[in-house]
Amino acid sequence: MNGRAPQHGTRALHATGRLLSRYWTVLALVAAWGAWVRTQHLNQIVAPTPAAVFGDVLDNPGAYAPDLGWTLLNAAVGVALGMLLGLAGALLVWTSPVLSGLMTPMALIMRSVPVVAMIPVIARVVGFGTAAVLTITTVVSFFPVFVLAGSGLRAAPAATRDVFTVLAASGLTRLRLLLLPGAVPALLVALRLTAPTAVLAAMLAEYLLGTHGLGQLFARSVTFMDPARAWGTALVATVVSVLCFVGARAAERQGTARFT
Amino acid sequence: MATTGISESPPAAPAPPAPAALELRGVTKEFSLRRSRTVTALESVDLTVGHGEFVALLGPSGCGKSTVLRMVAGLEEPTYGEVLVEGGAPAHLVRRHRLGIAFQEHALLPWASAYDNIALPFRVAGRPVDAARVTELLELVGLEGFADARPRQLSGGMRQRVAIARALVLDPEVLLLDEPFGALDAVTRRRMNFELARIWADQRITTLLVTHDVDEAVLLADRVVVLTGRPGTVRHVEEITLPRPRDRALARNAEFHDIVDRLTALLDEGAE
Numbered sequence: 001m002n003g004r005a006p007q008h009g010t011r012a013l014h015a016t017g018r019l020l021s022r023y024w025t026v027l028a029l030v031a032a033w034g035a036w037v038r039t040q041h042l043n044q045i046v047a048p049t050p051a052a053v054f055g056d057v058l059d060n061p062g063a064y065a066p067d068l069g070w071t072l073l074n075a076a077v078g079v080a081l082g083m084l085l086g087l088a089g090a091l092l093v094w095t096s097p098v099l100s101g102l103m104t105p106m107a108l109i110m111r112s113v114p115v116v117a118m119i120p121v122i123a124r125v126v127g128f129g130t131a132a133v134l135t136i137t138t139v140v141s142f143f144p145v146f147v148l149a150g151s152g153l154r155a156a157p158a159a160t161r162d163v164f165t166v167l168a169a170s171g172l173t174r175l176r177l178l179l180l181p182g183a184v185p186a187l188l189v190a191l192r193l194t195a196p197t198a199v200l201a202a203m204l205a206e207y208l209l210g211t212h213g214l215g216q217l218f219a220r221s222v223t224f225m226d227p228a229r230a231w232g233t234a235l236v237a238t239v240v241s242v243l244c245f246v247g248a249r250a251a252e253r254q255g256t257a258r259f260t
Numbered sequence: 261m262a263t264t265g266i267s268e269s270p271p272a273a274p275a276p277p278a279p280a281a282l283e284l285r286g287v288t289k290e291f292s293l294r295r296s297r298t299v300t301a302l303e304s305v306d307l308t309v310g311h312g313e314f315v316a317l318l319g320p321s322g323c324g325k326s327t328v329l330r331m332v333a334g335l336e337e338p339t340y341g342e343v344l345v346e347g348g349a350p351a352h353l354v355r356r357h358r359l360g361i362a363f364q365e366h367a368l369l370p371w372a373s374a375y376d377n378i379a380l381p382f383r384v385a386g387r388p389v390d391a392a393r394v395t396e397l398l399e400l401v402g403l404e405g406f407a408d409a410r411p412r413q414l415s416g417g418m419r420q421r422v423a424i425a426r427a428l429v430l431d432p433e434v435l436l437l438d439e440p441f442g443a444l445d446a447v448t449r450r451r452m453n454f455e456l457a458r459i460w461a462d463q464r465i466t467t468l469l470v471t472h473d474v475d476e477a478v479l480l481a482d483r484v485v486v487l488t489g490r491p492g493t494v495r496h497v498e499e500i501t502l503p504r505p506r507d508r509a510l511a512r513n514a515e516f517h518d519i520v521d522r523l524t525a526l527l528d529e530g531a532e
């Protein structure tokens with residue numbers, strides 16, 4: 001009509017093209033899954049079709065929402081506590097070389113212990129239920145934050161530290177005006193690393209020890225032989241942790257641009 | 261208040277001479293390296309800087325110039341000898357926030373604007389920020405329009421101007437500059453030299469400038485102290501009596517070139 005509509009059309013086409021070129025692997029994976037189920041003539045109990053799974057999620061959002069909310073809450077509280085405690089630990093280590101010699105190697109070792117191995121130990125100590133789930137998400141976020149915040153606090157250039165020394169800055173002033181702002185990029189890297197992991201850790205902990213959440217939804221669906229729901233839970237969890245990663249990465253980019 | 265009459269007041273003795281602004285007396289500095297080995301960076305250095313004097317410490321890299329400056333700033337302790345600032349330990353002046361310093365690395369806070377970087381000494385000292393003073397310094401270094409710019413949005417020369425403004429904002433008694441233009445290209449560097457000459461003429465603060473650039477030293481200083489060797493020792497002191505204000509006309513001054521040539525030759529010999 002006025003030459004605008006076609007333009008809009010091309011732009012949409014371009015956008016679709018960009019999306020396709022970036023995420024075609026995801027589509028290919030879903031297609032392969034569908035083809036696999038069909039060609040192997042697998043029973044729906046063993047492996048539901050993509051259509052069944054997507055259909056279950058889209059038709060029954062209410063069945064997922066409360067558990068998803070619960071899992072996200074567990075993950076968010078865990079990440080927040082982990083960041084807080086990790087930063088507090090890094091600050092303790094910053095004030096005392098003795099503590100540093102004690103805690104840093106321990107943190108490095110703990111960081112390489114997989115979550116699954118921690119779960120039985122934590123269950124033994126804090127028991128089952130929400131406390132256990134929160135402990136696990138907190139522990140999972142604590143170590144990367146502790147290590148990265150520690151190096152972030154030491155990231156200030158020597159010349160800038162000298163300027164603060166010549167200005168007779170107190171330890172607290174140095175921390176507030178130089179070291180903490182300087183550690184923000186490292187803290188955001190820690191957030192990007194922990195946010196998606198925390199969602200998956202929360203699910204795993206809920207599955208094994210919890211009473212609510214996506215992990216429990218998955219467990220219930222398996223028990224009641226509802227494969228579409230079980231796979232749907234996995235799908236929702238995957239999408240949510242990818243979104244957490246994308247969100248955290250955006251925050252990291254913003255923060256890095258602001259603080260460096 | 262002698263009430264007993266036992267202690268008598270000294271007969272009108274001449275007042276002791278006011279202490280120099282900066283004084284190094286027989287300063288030797290050793291750094292310990294690994295396995296109890298040491299390296300001597302400076303060997304019995306004597307140096308005096310008067311009030312309101314601009315002294316340039318000139319020498320090849322590695323001869324201990326920065327070490328001198330860091331000792332004056334209280335960032336290092338001399339191994340032997342004495343470093344006095346206004347007659348006392350550098351720490352006294354530091355504690356009163358009376359020392360300004362700028363390095364080759366601008367050492368600005370990357371997340372803060374030019375204004376906030378210049379205001380930093382107020383905040384560190386726990387004083388309310390004097391906005392008029394900060395603005396005055398932005399003007400002094402020719403950055404009126406860049407108050408809100410962050411360091412990464414500024415050129416190298418502009419960043420050094422902010423760093424110098426930050427060093428000046430609390431109106432220090434002593435200004436210490438360690439190769440502040442060392443990372444700039446030759447043309448910008450010379451431009452900044454004339455800028456600093458103008459700023460200094462305006463403020464007349466006791467200044468110690470460390471540099472390996474002979475032109476820069478002669479152009480700015482009242483006195484050039486040539487440091488050579490490893491360990492560094494004072495090899496020569498040159499009074500620069502060139503008229504002020506010093507501006508680009510200096511490029512046509514024969515005496516200027518004469519001094520530069522002589523000091524360059526001295527550095528050359530020192531390098532043998």
Ligand SMILES: Nc1ncnc2c1ncn2[C@@H]1O[C@H](COP(=O)(O)OP(=O)(O)O)[C@@H](O)[C@H]1O
Pocket residue numbers: 291292299300301319320321322323324325326327328
């Ligand atoms: N912290 C230090 N530890 C060990 N050696 C040092 C230290 N600082 C300086 N030095 C040594 O002292 C000498 C003089 O250094 P410096 O004062 O930085 O020289 P300049 O500023 O003239 O280039 C050099 O040999 C350098 O390696």
Ligand SMILES: [Mg+2]
Pocket residue numbers: 325326327439
């Ligand atoms: Mg140096």
